[in-house]
Amino acid sequence: MGKNRAMVRAVGVGISVALLVAGAAACSSGDKKSDDKKDAAKAGAAAPAGAPSAAPTTKGPEAFAAAGYRGLKPGMAKDAGLATGALETAPVSLLDGCTDFVYKGGPAPDQARMTAEAATEARYKDLNAKADAATGKAPAPAGSAGPNTSAKGAADAAAGSAAAAADSAATAKLIADATQSLVDQMLARETKEKAYLATGRVSFAAAGLRELVAPAEARTAEGIGAGSTLEALQQAYGAKGLQLAKSGKYVFPVEGQQGWQYEFTVDGGKVAGMAVVNRDLKCV
Structure with a gap:
């Protein structure tokens, strides 16, 4: 009977010790959390108002x-x-x-469009150079037959007038073609811009x-x-x-x-x- 009582007392003491250890651990943990919160609060208080966050920012x-x-x-x-x-x-x-x-x-480069651009530009340069040369050249004088002109002279004068008219017509067509080539060049520019x-x-x-x-x-x-x-x-x-x-x-x-x-x-x-x-x- 005495032996049983001793065992009961020993068990009771063991339980009490376990409870004391657990309580101490809980207190220690609670104190640590409390200290962590205090440290965090201190850090927050120490940071100046409006200070930038340490988190990385994304540039726009x-x-x-x-x-x-x-x-x-x-x-x-x-x-x-x-x-x-x-x-x-x-x-x-x-x-x-x-x-x-x-x-x-x-x-990627559009080779067909670039080839068309090159052809348009070459025609534009060629026709405008020819038009500039034609308009800068003095026109051939028209023939003139006076009252005493011989038949041969009249024929020569008529031939001269026809040549002058032909030259004028050719020049006019050349200028028209050159103008159209300029329009084509402008259209090529617009096509490139849109592309x-x-x-x-x-x-x-x-x-x-x-x-x-x-x-x-x-x-x-x-x-x-x-x-x-x-x-x-x-x-x-x-x-x-x-x-x-x-x-x-x-x-x-x-x-x-x-x-x-x-x-x-x-x-x-x-x-x-x-x-x-x-x-x-x-x-x-």
Whole structure:
């Protein structure tokens, strides 16, 4: 009986010890959590109001601007532009003597269109050179038969008049053909512009980058880009001199960059394309 009581007391003591150990552990854990909370509160109190978060931030898309886009800047030499890696290296147009490239990942050169451009330009140059030469040359004098002119003299005069008339007709036709070739050249330019209105392109003259056409996804700092309404365009740039040019595009000058301007192509009341260009820079 005494032995049993001793065993019971031993068990009781063991339970009490276990409970004390568990309680101590719980207190220790609670104290640690409490200390952690206090430390966190102190850290929060120590941080100045408005301090930037340590979490990484995501930079927004680059704005399309006259100062440059994707490392390409107005006036930049062609080799320097290609060295940025922002462009495909195969030209997509050589029209007017300029060399055009598309942005990386853009469409491959359309060889059929480029061949047609070359033929149109060659005809334009040839006909205009001939027209300039013809109009700069004094016309042959028409024959004149007086009252005492012999039959042979009259015949010679008539032949001279016919030759002069033929020369005039040939010159007139030459001028008409040259004018039509100019129209064809202008149509070729429009076709090229439309082909890369959505993808964007960059045009280099001998003096450097002269035209920077934005891809469809690009936006200006004011949020204007393909799909923007004409009303939004006017609200954004009306105060900066936006106006409708003879070309049918909405334009306004680039502040501080003589000769450069923004151009917006508008179709159906919405922006279809935009560019920064200096038309004073000739291709050749």
